Amino acid sequence: MAPLLQSSQPWVEKYRPRQVKDVAHQDEVVRVLTHTLETANCPHMLFYGPPGTGKTTTALAIAHQLFGPELYKSRVLELNASDDRGINVVRTKIKNFAAVAVGYARQGGYPCPPYKIIILDEADSMTEDAQNALRRTMETYSKVTRFFFICNYISRIIEPLVSRCAKFRFKPLTEEIMSSRVIYICKEEGLDLDSEALSTLSSISQGDLRRAITYLQVIPAEVVRALFSACKSGNFDLADIEVKNVIAEGYPVSQMLSQLYDVIVEADDISDEQKARICKKFAVADKCLADGAEEYLQLLDVASNIMRAIHNMPQQFSFGN
The missing domain is CATH 1.20.272.10 (Zinc Finger, Delta Prime; domain 3)
Incomplete structure (x- = not known):
């Protein structure tokens, strides 16, 4: 019988990989993203695959490796399944965050490129109208903002968004x-x-x-x-x-x-x-x-x-x- 130990922190967070290279079993994804981080020139990205395979972990690791702890909060916007992500949110919160330009701000050895990142977890639950509105935001502010879409089913993401992203498939873990x-x-x-x-x-x-x-x-x-x-x-x-x-x-x-x-x-x-x-x-x-x-x-x-x-x-x- 294992000892019944309470923990003040969920183990999912405690043992979440902090760098892309530590993500398990996604060798091809890790190889490509490691090279991308060396140049610090990220495209829009779409991570898809079964739950629990490292999609969100990878997106967060990229953001942390690019901006470090000091700039992370001001450069990264995370929206998950618990947030309202209808068309109104796309037109207000997402658009307002995406529109603000930023410059180079090298701190603590982090690249800190001149763009921000918006992470949309479980993007396949967004309505089609919201996705269409998001497409126009991506077109307008692509120079100053990168979008990371995370979903289980790529078929539920509209084609105009898919075509604008580098796609990474995450395999089930053995x-x-x-x-x-x-x-x-x-x-x-x-x-x-x-x-x-x-x-x-x-x-x-x-x-x-x-x-x-x-x-x-x-x-x-x-x-x-x-x-x-x-x-x-x-x-x-x-x-x-x-x-x-x-x-x-x-x-x-x-x-x-x-x-x-x-x-x-x-x-x-x-x-x-x-x-x-x-x-x-x-x-x-x-x-x-x-x-x-x-x-x-x-x-x-x-x-x-x-x-x-x-x-x-x-x-x-x-x-x-």
């Missing part, structure tokens, strides 16, 4: 790459993760390193694996797998259930009918938790239903709300 990064974080945080737990974590993360690191910090993967194994064996005892301790430390049951759901779906030794019965219970538990039900009872309810579904035991009772 299990080997993810495992090596997780092992490094475990060593830094003093966690003891066995090989089976590591394999489970890599499997349910499906190439998303951000997801794997989040799972690692929120719920030790071996807890989820042990819970599933206990249900399969029919020898279900929460005390033996220390789930009570996990809850006592403040880890959300909803996150544990989310990870357990992934394990169930990926399991090869459970029939589709059994998975359907179990997933129905997950839906009920999720609704109960949203309505304020007691977390520990919902976890008991889900686990007992998993055990009954796997061993074809009759339904006896449910904790419900």
